[in-house]
Amino acid sequence: MELRLYDTLRREKRPFTPLDPARVRMYVCGPTVYDFAHIGNARPVIVFDVLFRLLRHLYGAANVAYVRNITDVDDKINARAAEEHPNLPLNEAIRIVTEKTERQFHEDVDALGCLRPTVEPRATEHIAEMKTLIERLVAAGHAYVAEDHVLFAVASMPDYGRLAKRSLDEMTAGARVEVAPYKRDPMDFVLWKPSKLGEPSWPSPSGIAAPGRPGWHIECSAMSWKHLGETFDIHGGGVDLVFPHHENEIAQSRCSFKTPVMANYWMHNGFLQVEGEKMSKSLGNFVTINEELDSWGGSVLRFNMLKTHYRQPIDWTQAGLKESGREISRWAEAIQHDLEVDESGRDAIVEALADDLNTPEAITRLRGFYRNRDFAALSAGMRFFGISIGVESIQGRKHKRLYVEPGQYTITGQPVLLKVIRDDGSVVEIDKDSKQKIEQLVDARNAARKAKNFNEADRIRDELHAMDIELEDNKDGTTTWKVKR
RNA sequence: GGCCACGUGGCGGAGUGGUUACGCAACGGUCUGCAAAACCGUGUACCCCGGUUCAAUUCCGGGCGUGGCCUCCA
Known part of the structure; x- marks a missing residue:
């Protein structure tokens, strides 16, 4: 079976060939842990969980490394910590916020039927690797020190902007970036910056005396390097990360290691809207995974997400969830009568998914099994898909939507x-x-x-x-x- | 303003250069004391305008619309 994946860098679907079939390597940008994850955060988690399962099936579970980072150093975290625990020292408050949020994140995505990644590295545990990369970049002339910052010099990389398909000229033309006087080029971005008093800080690289902290993008270059190597197979995340985050990761890693690529396949899931509108706190339509789990079981949320192909935009609506809930409930009731598993069901799903994760096609096949009353195949297919049928997976925590049979109660x-x-x-x-x-x-x-x-x-x-x-x-x-x- | 996507039947949503996607809802039927459920069946859609072609929803160009990015954001 040939796996084909769409690569954002080349804008085409092409056969997937791992660098090393005995160690298939995937990196996905994970959460910044300062608040409940929202339903938009759930999309990449679910989508790349499906890919993880598929890769494990094709190459063997022991031969796939899936790294999803946890960002635990960030301005938003600092702000949240100071707000929630004004009486504690900032670093202690930060630890409380990040640990609590991380636990919550795990509970949420577990309920969505997602397997844990092979490694979930934390940014703060990879400061040494970040500093090594930064010093390499400075030594190679790709970065420079200015006013206690280290900045990446975008002009030093001829094909900077290739992932986002935009040239340096185009970007500079519409520049709305921070005009810091110490930048050589307006598009230069921060690798390391000085910490204010009380903020988390580490001894700085490159001869800077003042303590500092890393910029946003460098952590992913450091953690993917540490856990996957200088180049690897798949790098994933939401489309909104294409620029600047992934573009800058590529710049950092390729210029550090002098490699032609950072990852061979760049995969990006589409954006999510809620009831036809952009999800935002100001509009009051901010939906967290946790809230949704009150109303709908994890399987319903997962199924609803996978009904749309991962690269398409998705409109997250209650009407859609209701439809998904109804369909999953029917399947669950049918499968209860048939505990056998027919692996041909799994194979049919694998075949559909091998075409750039065509989850809608996979669901169409599951529907065929249901229609033909082939519940053993349906059961196997759903299992591969990560959709479980226990009561808690079908129903929300607060609402009970299934009927009970009188007498059995x-x-x-x-x-x-x-x-x-x-x-x-x-x-x-x-x-x-x-x-x-x-x-x-x-x-x-x-x-x-x-x-x-x-x-x-x-x-x-x-x-x-x-x-x-x-x-x-x-x-x-x-x-x-x-x-x- | 620049760049990148997307636009399919009432709704959700694949796919394809020429043949019924699929699901939900709706409608008709079978079954049922009634009703529901279940099952069977029905529906001929692809934003607009050009172009290429024997043939375009599918390829190319333009327009319109929606969204994303360019600033923290999945």
Whole structure:
């Protein structure tokens, strides 16, 4: 099976050939840990998890290295720490914020069905590597010291801008960058900068006396080097990172190591909007993964994300989630009756994904298995896709949307009381007493039906209907009830 | 202003130089005491204008629209 991937650098889809099949190497830009991750952050995490699973399948789980960094040094972190813990020393406050956020991030992405990367390096643990790179760049004439900063000289790299497809002239023309007097070129970017008093700081490289801290881009060059080498196979992230972040990573790494490439395949997921609008705190439509997990199970969120090809823009809507939830619930109910696994289901998914992660096509194939009642294949395919069907993966933490079967009083073995948020937003809660009453009425109706007293049976149906309960008479003679949508 | 994407049926969303994507919703039917569920079936879409071609939704050019980047941002 040939894997084909789209490479942003060349703007084309082409066969994937790893540098070393015994060690396939992928680096993805991870979170800056200062706040809950939002649903837009979830996109690359999910997309590259799918790629990770695919690579593990094709090359062997032990032969794939997936590095996703954790950025724990950043102005936003400092600001958040000072705000939340004004009475603590800044560095201690920072540690509290970053540890808490990191834990939260892991909980969130675990719930989304994502495997942990092979390595999750922290920026603050790679200061030494960053300084080594910086000193190399200065020594080679690609960077210079100015007013306790170290800056990368973009003019020293002939094809700077190739990833973003824009020339230095174009960029300088529309320059809205900070005009720092010590920059040789307006596009030069910071590798190292002095720390203010109280801020995290480390001894500076390149003979700078004042303590300082790294610029934003250098950490990824340092960590990918440390854990994957001077060049590696795949580098991923969101499209918004193409410029300047990835462009600058390329500049740093290639000029440090004198290599023609940093990574052979650059992959970027598309942007996400919420209900047709850009997600922003000012618009009040900022959606965190954590909040979404209250309303929808991780599998629903994951499925909803993968319904759209990773390079396409995606509009994240409640209507779409509702549709996804309905479809996944049906599959989950079907699979419960069939615990066997047919690996041909997995192979069909692998085949679809091998074409530049064509997840919509993979889902189309899963739908085919469902339609043909090939639940063993469906089960295998979903498993490969990372979609699990436990109650907690299907339902949100707060809302219970599946029906219970009377008499069993369970959803897949878990005792549960129902709380349903209906389509119109109203809430129906089923407690022990109302459940008992419902079941009494159901029994009474079935007795009436048995006696062919259909007027009475219909009257009871209406009575339950008024309580927002709908009945379904199953083929096997049982009656199921559920809360009206 | 510069650069980069995207624009498919009511909605979501693949794909293709000429043949039904698929799913949701809708409608029709089967089944059912009723109803629901389930199952079967129906729908002929590809922003606009040019060009290339025997043939374009699919390639090329232009326009319009939306979004992203150029400043922290997945």
